[in-house]
Amino acid sequence: MRARxxxxxxxxxxxxxxxSGSRFSARAKIRLFGGIAIVVLLGLIVGTRLGTGxxxxxxGGVDExxxxxxxxxxxxxxxxxxxxxxxxxxxxxxxxxxxxxxASSTLPVVVSDYVRTxxxxxxxxxxxxxxxxxxMGLVAVQSAAEQNMLWPFVHAxxxxxxxxxxxxxxxxxxxxxxxxxxxDLERWQADxxxxxxxxxxxxxxxxxxxxxxxxxxxxxxxxxxxxxxxVAPRSTEPEATTAxxxxxxxxxxxx
Amino acid sequence: xxxxxxxxxxxLGALLGAGVSAYLAYVHYSGASLxxxxxxxxxxxxxxxxxxxxxxxxxxxxxxxxxxxxxxxxLLRGEAARVxxxxxxxxxxxxSAYLAVMEYVVIDAFCGWCAISKLAIxxxxxxxxxxxxxxxxxxxxxxxx
Numbered sequence: 001m002r003a004r005x006x007x008x009x010x011x012x013x014x015x016x017x018x019x020s021g022s023r024f025s026a027r028a029k030i031r032l033f034g035g036i037a038i039v040v041l042l043g044l045i046v047g048t049r050l051g052t053g054x055x056x057x058x059x060g061g062v063d064e065x066x067x068x069x070x071x072x073x074x075x076x077x078x079x080x081x082x083x084x085x086x087x088x089x090x091x092x093x094x095x096x097x098x099x100x101x102x103a104s105s106t107l108p109v110v111v112s113d114y115v116r117t118x119x120x121x122x123x124x125x126x127x128x129x130x131x132x133x134x135x136m137g138l139v140a141v142q143s144a145a146e147q148n149m150l151w152p153f154v155h156a157x158x159x160x161x162x163x164x165x166x167x168x169x170x171x172x173x174x175x176x177x178x179x180x181x182x183x184d185l186e187r188w189q190a191d192x193x194x195x196x197x198x199x200x201x202x203x204x205x206x207x208x209x210x211x212x213x214x215x216x217x218x219x220x221x222x223x224x225x226x227x228x229x230x231v232a233p234r235s236t237e238p239e240a241t242t243a244x245x246x247x248x249x250x251x252x253x254x255x
Numbered sequence: 256x257x258x259x260x261x262x263x264x265x266x267l268g269a270l271l272g273a274g275v276s277a278y279l280a281y282v283h284y285s286g287a288s289l290x291x292x293x294x295x296x297x298x299x300x301x302x303x304x305x306x307x308x309x310x311x312x313x314x315x316x317x318x319x320x321x322x323x324x325x326x327x328x329x330l331l332r333g334e335a336a337r338v339x340x341x342x343x344x345x346x347x348x349x350x351s352a353y354l355a356v357m358e359y360v361v362i363d364a365f366c367g368w369c370a371i372s373k374l375a376i377x378x379x380x381x382x383x384x385x386x387x388x389x390x391x392x393x394x395x396x397x398x399x400x
Contacts, residue, residue: 026334026338030338033335033338033339034342036342037342037345037346040343040346041346044309047308047309048305129288131282131285131287131288132303135296135299135300136303139300139303165286193362198300202296
C-alpha cells in the first residue's frame with residue numbers, strides 16, 4: 001500500500017508544484033505569460049508595419065489613363081484651361097459606383113469634346129459620406145493635387161473600385177497608384193499630413209452642404225464668369241451631361 | 256484596497272476599451288460616419304491611416320478581441336489568470352504607446368477615441384498589477400480573487 005502524504009508536509013524534492021498547489025510556481029507563470037506577452041506585442045507591431053504599404057508594383061491601365069489626360073492643363077483640383085468659358089464642378093465619393101460609371105462612360109467624352117477644345121474646365125470636389133475608405137482615398141487624391149495629378153489618381157482609383165469599405169482602398173493600392181503615375185512619392189507621402197489638404201477636404205464638404213448636394217455624383221454647371229447651378233444629369237451616359245454643357249454654351253453664344 | 260477592488264477597476268477598463276473598439280469596428284464595416292469626441296478630422300485621419308490595422312484587420316477588431324480576453328482573464332480566479340491579465344494588459348499598454356507615437360509623430364493628428372482606449376488600457380494595467388500584488392499579499396489566506 002502507498003502511504004498517504006501529510007497535507008502539511010513540504011512537497012517532495014524535485015516537485016514543480018508551487019504554494020497554491022499549481023503545477024508551476026508564480027515565477028514560472030510570470031516568465032511564461034511574460035514571454036507570450038512579448039511575442040504578442042512584437043507580432044502586433046510587425047502586423048501594423050506589414051500593412052503600411054511599400055508595394056510600388058505598377059497597376060494596370062496606366063496607359064489608358066495617361067492617354068485620357070495627357071496634354072490637358074491640370075492645376076490642383078482643376079482639369080482644363082483655367083480660362084475655359086464653362087465650369088463643371090463634380091462632387092464625388094471615391095467609393096460611389098455611380099461616380100465610377102460617370103467617370104468611365106461620360107468623362108472621356110466630355111474631356112475629348114469639351115475640355116481638350118478649351119470650352120470647359122472641370123473641378124473635383126471630394127466627399128466621404130460612404131465611410132473611412134472614402135476619406136482615406138480623398139486624402140490621397142488631394143495630396144496628388146499638390147502635384148497637379150488629382151485627375152489621373154481619381155481615375156486610377158475608380159478603375160480598382162471594390163465594394164464599399166471592404167478594404168479595397170488600401171495603403172498598398174494608393175502606393176501603387178502613386179508610383180505608377182510617377183508622383184514624387186516622398187512629397188506625396190508628406191502631403192498626406194498636409195494641413196492644406198485637410199482644409200480643402202473641409203471646404204469641399206462645406207460647399208457641398210451650402211449648395212444642397214444630396215448624393216454623388218452631383219454637379220454644378222454654368223459660365224465661368226457667372227453663377228453656377230446645381231444640375232442633375234438624367235443618367236451616367238455621356239448624352240445626359242453633354243446636353244447640359246451644350247445648353248450653357250448656347251446661352252453664352254447668345255451674349 | 257482589496258484585490259476585489261482592483262479586479263473591478265480592471266474589468267471597468269476592459270469594458271470601456273471593448274466599447275470603444277466595438278464602435279470603431281462598427282464604423283469601419285458599416286461605413287457610418289465617425290463621430291469624434293474631439294473637433295476636426297483627427298479621428299478620421301488616424302482611423303483611415305495605414306497604422307489603423309494589423310495585417311489588414313481593422314484596429315477596432317484587434318482591440319475588441321484584446322479587451323475581451325482581458326475581461327475574461329480578469330474575471331477568472333487563480334494565480335494563472337491574474338498573471339495572464341497582467342501580461343495582456345502590459346502588452347496592450349506597450350502596443351498602445353507605440354500607436355501613440357505613430358499618431359502624434361507620423362500621422363500628426365489627435366484621435367479622441369484612441370485617447371479613451373489608452374485610458375482604458377492604463378486602467379486595465381493598474382487594476383491587473385494591483386490585483387496581483389493584493390492577492391499575493393493575501394497568499395496563504397485567500398487567493399481566490
